[in-house]
Amino acid sequence: MVRSILPERSSDGGSERLEAFSDGILAIAITLLVIEIRIPSTDGTHLGSALRHLWPSYLAYGLSFTTIGFVWVAHHSMFRRVRDVDRMLLILNLGLMLCVAFLPFSTAVLARYSFTQSSGAAPAAELYSINMLVIGLAFMSLWVYLSFHLSLFVGHVDKKAVQRTILRAAPPPIVYALTAALSFVNAKACYVLWVLATLYVAVGPAARKIPVWVDASSEAVSDAN
Amino acid sequence: MVRSILPERSSDGGSERLEAFSDGILAIAITLLVIEIRIPSTDGTHLGSALRHLWPSYLAYGLSFTTIGFVWVAHHSMFRRVRDVDRMLLILNLGLMLCVAFLPFSTAVLARYSFTQSSGAAPAAELYSINMLVIGLAFMSLWVYLSFHLSLFVGHVDKKAVQRTILRAAPPPIVYALTAALSFVNAKACYVLWVLATLYVAVGPAARKIPVWVDASSEAVSDAN
Amino acid sequence: MVRSILPERSSDGGSERLEAFSDGILAIAITLLVIEIRIPSTDGTHLGSALRHLWPSYLAYGLSFTTIGFVWVAHHSMFRRVRDVDRMLLILNLGLMLCVAFLPFSTAVLARYSFTQSSGAAPAAELYSINMLVIGLAFMSLWVYLSFHLSLFVGHVDKKAVQRTILRAAPPPIVYALTAALSFVNAKACYVLWVLATLYVAVGPAARKIPVWVDASSEAVSDAN
Amino acid sequence: MVRSILPERSSDGGSERLEAFSDGILAIAITLLVIEIRIPSTDGTHLGSALRHLWPSYLAYGLSFTTIGFVWVAHHSMFRRVRDVDRMLLILNLGLMLCVAFLPFSTAVLARYSFTQSSGAAPAAELYSINMLVIGLAFMSLWVYLSFHLSLFVGHVDKKAVQRTILRAAPPPIVYALTAALSFVNAKACYVLWVLATLYVAVGPAARKIPVWVDASSEAVSDAN
Numbered sequence: 001m002v003r004s005i006l007p008e009r010s011s012d013g014g015s016e017r018l019e020a021f022s023d024g025i026l027a028i029a030i031t032l033l034v035i036e037i038r039i040p041s042t043d044g045t046h047l048g049s050a051l052r053h054l055w056p057s058y059l060a061y062g063l064s065f066t067t068i069g070f071v072w073v074a075h076h077s078m079f080r081r082v083r084d085v086d087r088m089l090l091i092l093n094l095g096l097m098l099c100v101a102f103l104p105f106s107t108a109v110l111a112r113y114s115f116t117q118s119s120g121a122a123p124a125a126e127l128y129s130i131n132m133l134v135i136g137l138a139f140m141s142l143w144v145y146l147s148f149h150l151s152l153f154v155g156h157v158d159k160k161a162v163q164r165t166i167l168r169a170a171p172p173p174i175v176y177a178l179t180a181a182l183s184f185v186n187a188k189a190c191y192v193l194w195v196l197a198t199l200y201v202a203v204g205p206a207a208r209k210i211p212v213w214v215d216a217s218s219e220a221v222s223d224a225n
Numbered sequence: 226m227v228r229s230i231l232p233e234r235s236s237d238g239g240s241e242r243l244e245a246f247s248d249g250i251l252a253i254a255i256t257l258l259v260i261e262i263r264i265p266s267t268d269g270t271h272l273g274s275a276l277r278h279l280w281p282s283y284l285a286y287g288l289s290f291t292t293i294g295f296v297w298v299a300h301h302s303m304f305r306r307v308r309d310v311d312r313m314l315l316i317l318n319l320g321l322m323l324c325v326a327f328l329p330f331s332t333a334v335l336a337r338y339s340f341t342q343s344s345g346a347a348p349a350a351e352l353y354s355i356n357m358l359v360i361g362l363a364f365m366s367l368w369v370y371l372s373f374h375l376s377l378f379v380g381h382v383d384k385k386a387v388q389r390t391i392l393r394a395a396p397p398p399i400v401y402a403l404t405a406a407l408s409f410v411n412a413k414a415c416y417v418l419w420v421l422a423t424l425y426v427a428v429g430p431a432a433r434k435i436p437v438w439v440d441a442s443s444e445a446v447s448d449a450n
Numbered sequence: 451m452v453r454s455i456l457p458e459r460s461s462d463g464g465s466e467r468l469e470a471f472s473d474g475i476l477a478i479a480i481t482l483l484v485i486e487i488r489i490p491s492t493d494g495t496h497l498g499s500a501l502r503h504l505w506p507s508y509l510a511y512g513l514s515f516t517t518i519g520f521v522w523v524a525h526h527s528m529f530r531r532v533r534d535v536d537r538m539l540l541i542l543n544l545g546l547m548l549c550v551a552f553l554p555f556s557t558a559v560l561a562r563y564s565f566t567q568s569s570g571a572a573p574a575a576e577l578y579s580i581n582m583l584v585i586g587l588a589f590m591s592l593w594v595y596l597s598f599h600l601s602l603f604v605g606h607v608d609k610k611a612v613q614r615t616i617l618r619a620a621p622p623p624i625v626y627a628l629t630a631a632l633s634f635v636n637a638k639a640c641y642v643l644w645v646l647a648t649l650y651v652a653v654g655p656a657a658r659k660i661p662v663w664v665d666a667s668s669e670a671v672s673d674a675n
Numbered sequence: 676m677v678r679s680i681l682p683e684r685s686s687d688g689g690s691e692r693l694e695a696f697s698d699g700i701l702a703i704a705i706t707l708l709v710i711e712i713r714i715p716s717t718d719g720t721h722l723g724s725a726l727r728h729l730w731p732s733y734l735a736y737g738l739s740f741t742t743i744g745f746v747w748v749a750h751h752s753m754f755r756r757v758r759d760v761d762r763m764l765l766i767l768n769l770g771l772m773l774c775v776a777f778l779p780f781s782t783a784v785l786a787r788y789s790f791t792q793s794s795g796a797a798p799a800a801e802l803y804s805i806n807m808l809v810i811g812l813a814f815m816s817l818w819v820y821l822s823f824h825l826s827l828f829v830g831h832v833d834k835k836a837v838q839r840t841i842l843r844a845a846p847p848p849i850v851y852a853l854t855a856a857l858s859f860v861n862a863k864a865c866y867v868l869w870v871l872a873t874l875y876v877a878v879g880p881a882a883r884k885i886p887v888w889v890d891a892s893s894e895a896v897s898d899a900n
Contacts, residue, residue, distance in 0.1 A: 028703075548741075
């Protein structure tokens with residue numbers, strides 16, 4: 001046993017470490033979104049209208065910021081229920097981070113091409129949809145893995161409860177799979193679906209079932225079925 | 226109850242988590258300000274004067290750095306009094322972060338257009354004023370929400386004390402609303418008001434009433450009324 | 451004694467501080483990788499193919515992201531066994547961070563030159579190999595230093611166990627030394643070796659011997675000899 | 676008293692918070708240094724020599740990385756002796772952070788102009804010297820302020836010991852003041868002085884007197900006088 005030879009300082013299950021590192025990556029990715037908004041290069045006369053024409057950048061910034069923000073909420077909601085982190089969970093989490101950290105690129109492509117040049121709108125929306133879809137799938141893969149390794153959880157956990165949680169995480173990826181298909185038909189309609197999906201995640205009925213850290217009202221965590 | 230099925234590691238109210246994530250975003254946003262200052266592209270002969278002509282960038286950097294610094298102070302001053310974080314507080318805080326993380330963009334636009342090209346000075350000052358105004362309003366929205374949910378605070382809290390705190394947070398947004406209106410009349414005068422407002426926040430009489438973490442002298446937290 | 455005159459708040463050995471700072475640098479370096487992927491500048495018609503032609507960037511992003519991710523895992527695996535941090539360990543760790551924080555540059559050079567311009571492929575692969583080699587050597591230098599200062603470890607440690615750990619860290623630097631030599635012969639073959647090396651580190655037989663924070667299964671830490 | 680009305684969660688003196696925020700800024704500033712190294716734009720044939728011609732960038736990166744690294748060490752060495760943070764200390768620390776976070780800009784100017792274009796070398800070295808000088812002075816201002824407010828320290832502190840610590844922090848600012856004057860005479864000689872100063876800080880005799888967190892050997896903190 002290596003452990004007996006190289007003893008360790010503490011015996012926390014690694015969950016807090018992993019959360020701290022993931023927090024760092026998420027906080028940086030969310031803040032890097034802004035540096036992809038390009039400062040307009042005009043003579044001063046047209047700065048006002050140039051700034052207004054950047055609205056697709058502002059919208060994309062808002063969408064991606066909100067998405068990463070709620071990935072962060074959901075990530076904590078998951079890991080505060082996890083006691084032990086094994087190597088596979090580590091790798092799946094690194095995969096999730098890889099996808100989220102890629103979002104500033106997809107967001108910048110979306111902002112630049114989705115409205116100004118109509119022929120570029122389709123591939124830009126396609127890239128963004130696929131990035132968001134993969135984030136959703138990577139997130140679900142963590143829950144699925146945990147559902148097969150219940151011993152990693154804090155305390156005793158009912159497998160059915162975990163499976164219901166997986167189902168609750170499914171709608172966003174489904175929407176993004178839809179817009180990935182829709183992007184070549186009508187790229188602008190994708191925006192509508194994304195905004196609706198984001199609002200749904202943030203304040204819709206499903207949000208009330210996603211447990212936050214603190215559950216001020218007991219309904220927030222009650223489960224109807 | 227989901228909680229009984231998926232138990233959690235600790236029962237802290239989520240406030241420390243939210244602070245850590247917000248700290249990360251604020252620290253990154255404050256440090257990203259510098260990468261919007263463009264390295265001058267001149268032949269070497271004129272580098273000295275090119276660096277001196279960047280003074281609007283240095284001024285904008287100083288203003289925004291100080292502002293984010295004091296947002297951070299005020300944010301901690303608020304959250305160390307908060308015990309529980311519910312979903313609405315989470316969303317309001319994410320809104321505040323979204324506005325602060327946008328500041329590197331507004332600062333860069335201000336630095337580039339406010340002095341070199343007079344016709345661009347007005348929209349640049351307008352954008353900066355609005356960004357700062359929205360930061361101030363987002364910050365107040367957190368206090369207002371808390372004033373209606375006193376149970377989220379640590380210990381017993383007097384509603385009137387919270388309302389006085391809201392009033393104390395009001396002057397900066399008022400100044401930025403003024404400069405938003407003033408920017409199209411005299412963009413340069415806005416700078417004067419911003420510097421005065423920043424100094425007032427940092428070392429003025431109001432500052433002495435905003436409680437810092439540690440109150441070395443008791444006057445620092447005494448409340449005259 | 452300065453210590454008796456300027457007493458300190460706590461007596462933790464500095465290991466947690468150093469980990470927190472290193473975590474910050476690693477999380478930022480891993481997230482900065484994305485901003486080196488350049489948004490394509492095309493008219494909209496060719497955006498789809500422009501995005502597909504960026505695949506060397508995506509591959510380089512994935513390779514470097516995974517590498518920094520596992521540097522982070524290995525770094526924790528080391529420092530949770532360390533109780534005291536002396537100045538030399540501090541300097542060696544700063545050297546490791548200096549090399550890892552440089553990786554976004556090497557990755558960007560690799561992505562831009564390795565496939566699009568065949569004559570640039572060799573120096574780009576050379577730079578990347580050397581950067582990765584130096585990261586590996588810097589990492590090993592920490593283990594070697596610790597093997598001569600066993601008192602810095604938590605508890606009693608067998609020198610032979612530390613030496614076995616050093617040997618286990620050796621294969622990646624050897625692969626990168628090989629590709630540094632190979633890059634001028636066949637730059638594309640380097641990619642194959644890098645991907646294989648990364649997979650080996652992540653999920654290969656050696657990985658199972660590198661202790662993770664949490665060792666869900668006892669084989670994960672068992673040591674055959 | 677506001678404190679009695681809006682009670683706080685914990686009564687730590689704010690020192691840990693301030694350290695965490697400062698750590699974040701320092702970790703980001705140190706990692707941002709790399710993105711100011713510009714990817715060479717050549718046809719592939721000359722990539723090798725283009726990469727070698729970037730050596731002033733590598734040198735500037737190394738210098739600034741090491742400097743920020745040791746600012747971080749010295750910052751911790753200070754704040755782990757501090758129990759209470761008052762508003763003035765907060766503002767002085769924010770001033771220090773403002774100067775350190777500016778360093779990626781000065782470093783980039785230095786790297787681009789110091790060797791390639793001889794007429795730009797003087798102002799570039801001047802800017803870098805002044806930035807480093809101001810960092811040193813900002814750092815000393817914290818110690819000077821603390822020397823007049825001994826009650827902010829952990830435990831009982833001898834004023835003379837603090838004053839000796841101030842003197843020990845003085846040499847680097849003196850060197851940078853010298854190179855600020857020297858830069859217009861011989862910009863390249865500045866590099867030599869900077870490298871020597873950095874080596875002195877890292878491993879010279881003074882370094883052995885600057886207490887690290889952990890003092891493995893008692894000489895590390897012994898004070899001869």
